[in-house]
Amino acid sequence: MKARPLILVAQPHLAPLLDALSPRYDAMALWEESGRARLAEAEALVTAGEFRLDPAMLERMEKLRLIACFTVGYDGVDLDWARARGVAVTHAGDANAEDAADHALGMILAHRRRIVVGDRQLRAGEWTAGSKMLSRSMAGARVGIVGMGSIGIALAERAEMMRMQVGWWGPRDKPELGWPRAESLAALARDSDVMVVAAKATDENRGMIDASVMDALGPQGLLVNVARGQLVDEDALIAALREGRLGGAALDVFESEPTPAARWADVPNVVLTPHTGGATYEAVGRMRDMLLANLAAHFAGETLVSPVI
Incomplete structure (x- = not known):
């Protein structure tokens, strides 16, 4: 045999x-x-x-x-x-492209509508008759997607259904797509309220979401990463959040995994999940x-x- x-x-x-x-x-x-x-x-x-x-x-x-x-x-x-x-x-x-896109949209909702903050506030007994928390609408928000592969396209379709404005950037043009491609990564950041990283990781694009991109996204902007942690300069991200130069972040992936809890203990305006975006x-x-x-x-x-x- x-x-x-x-x-x-x-x-x-x-x-x-x-x-x-x-x-x-x-x-x-x-x-x-x-x-x-x-x-x-x-x-x-x-x-x-x-x-x-x-x-x-x-x-x-x-x-x-x-x-x-x-x-x-x-x-x-x-x-x-x-x-x-x-x-x-x-x-x-x-x-898992559809599931990763669902997760990205969920993270946008969780941060933009302050769902996680509200949960923590209520559990801590901080909801009082005199308190009122405001959040931001999804409709009309500009979402910029970095990397328009299967996950990016699935997210763009979902965002459109929620009446968000979709733009994207990638190293190669894709004329068949119906959404406008920004002239550069920095331009996409400047023109977005929410930037979602959905690109394939390579040695060439390591750390491409750096301090300059975060500054272009700005103090009201939200950075979401459901791709790979090494695409984002994590030290620069933490500094931008602490200094208020970036409005917020929602991360499913990290530079080193599992990421140490202590690294994020005092970082403001973040929603974190343990690399579960495509894990259904x-x-x-x-x-x-x-x-x-x-x-x-x-x-x-x-x-x-x-x-x-």
């Missing part, structure tokens, strides 16, 4: 995938010694794409032919290395199904379902 392919699963939080993989493959945990001992035998590696893979470890994986990202993102994978060694890379396509039961199910389909296609010598390379 032909031996079943050996697949290693890279991160502990992906442990539930072992049960899904085991009926067809020899699936082992890379964080356990038994898995690490068989690096040279593994034909596929399943990973969460935001985690940087150790180059020294990859060099030991002599039989590796597929890096299958369970997630939509794959910024932790060195694509040049993979190409040079003939290793295919797959990801989850746009499996439905999206995770779609990601699992795409992972299994990519693995099956790879080992059958068929066209991959959602290849990166």
